[in-house]
Amino acid sequence: MSTDFSVSTKVFEGPLSLLLDLIEKRKLLINEISLSQVTNDFLEFVSILEQKDLYKITDFLSIASTLILIKSKSLLPQLDLNPEETTEIEDLELRLKLLQIIRRASKDVKDLFGKKPQFSRLHIKKQIITFSPTQQIDVLKMKWFIDQVLHHLPKTEKKPEKRVTKTISLEEMMNKVINRVRQNMTISFKTLSKEHKEKKNVIISFLAILELVKLGNVDANQHSTFEDILVETKEPSIPSYGA
């Protein structure tokens, strides 16, 4: 897994741009399968952002949570998504498809832009200027307009002093799950998720479990839809899941 992106550039361009890069790098089509395949790369990238404490991370986290949903669904086909979540996934695919078309088209824009421009007339015929005011101009009106200007000045974008909420990273979550499993041998997903009020964290913990299932470190059992998921260790000792 390589994250050979310039972090600052990608942050500036946004999460969808990054996601599209990941998909196109693997020469995949935009669909749920490809999205679930690049989820790990994306999350790894988010964790780099997190380490650098870049304030734009919020944009990336909302996309990350959608990806986690998609991945969860691919790992656990019996997982039922509510209509809101389905829309979220459909939207993500749509956004990526639109962005992909735009990005391809923007190559033409880039190739032409400023290369051989047309020019306007430089000098306008000098005319004798006669002072031509209108009744619209008076001191009060001018004051009103300058107040409007002041009112519409963009607020300086400041790095938020504290993040809206502290989100737990994927890796932290993984290790937590492993520890919990190690302690209890069998824990339920509900117990695990009770610790987190944030839906995002629940999703991350859920994904962590699924990831562990895939790696063969734990077994997850869900007897029927909506029922709790039970997680248990397969091996007596679990290698620490570090970076």
Add this chain to the structure above:
Amino acid sequence: MEHNTDTKKYIESILLFKGQPVSYKEISSILEIDKDEAKKFVAELAQEYVGKGITITFNDIEAELVTTTETAEVISKLQKQELETELSNASLETLSIILYMGPIARSMIDFIRGVNSQFTLRSLLVRGLVERDQNSKTPMYNVTLDTIKFLGLNKLDELPNFKEIKHELAQFIKENSNNANQ
């Protein structure tokens, strides 16, 4: 205005005199003709200038008499002020979205880019590449004539596959109209 050729003469004169984009609205009010008629005559005139050193660049709102892209190399040497031709990736992405999808609301631009485009949009506005139509309830963004001039085109649909791309994008949005209208 009795004759079409006369009307066209007047339009040529107006365009030269103004030396900046002139709206069909303004042309129609001066010449007391219909706005659509003004637009039609401009498009016809533009045809007459093909192959000349002077050309007419236009969009749905306005038109301007400008130098042809073919002489750009020579004319740019006469230009004292250096043109700002650099576009950051964010600017290029945003400008392209507006170019192919405009008029478009900021919420839709943000939706496609997945980021807040406020500052990128502001810089495009300041550079005069994009304009905001305040008449509609939601402000809509569109590229300016300056962008078309920068691209060395007479109208946007001279861009490769412009109509097809526009159509493809519109089709995608239509199919997903339940979702995309947020």
Add this chain to the structure above:
Amino acid sequence: MEHNTDTKKYIESILLFKGQPVSYKEISSILEIDKDEAKKFVAELAQEYVGKGITITFNDIEAELVTTTETAEVISKLQKQELETELSNASLETLSIILYMGPIARSMIDFIRGVNSQFTLRSLLVRGLVERDQNSKTPMYNVTLDTIKFLGLNKLDELPNFKEIKHELAQFIKENSNNANQ
């Protein structure tokens, strides 16, 4: 210059771009052709414009792209209209910025407004409401004495909250000038 038609294209472009009389000497030096040749091409071009709304006037020294006399009436109507129509909100906003912040460079006006002010400034200049000081390296805009008198002021600092507003805008520019070029 290989082809005559090409040379003519360049001459047309130069004449439009300059928008004022251009000497054959200048044309010949730009295009690296003979002065007499430049003159000959101009005369040929002038022929091509017969019957159009744009025409080329020339004498032994220089040539200029002008509007034809046939449309003079409409152009003077246009000129009059330019001076009599109401100012747009954009123009009034720009004027208020120049009142409080002048002398001020165009780039700063654009930066404060968040949009390009090229054309609004031009409309204020044409009406004698503001003037441009060309002496400084960057052209600076200021209101004219006529405007100050029209407002019934002796000095600009009699404007309401003059110092506070000036300070607030200066502060904004200072704080944001680093990321102004994004």
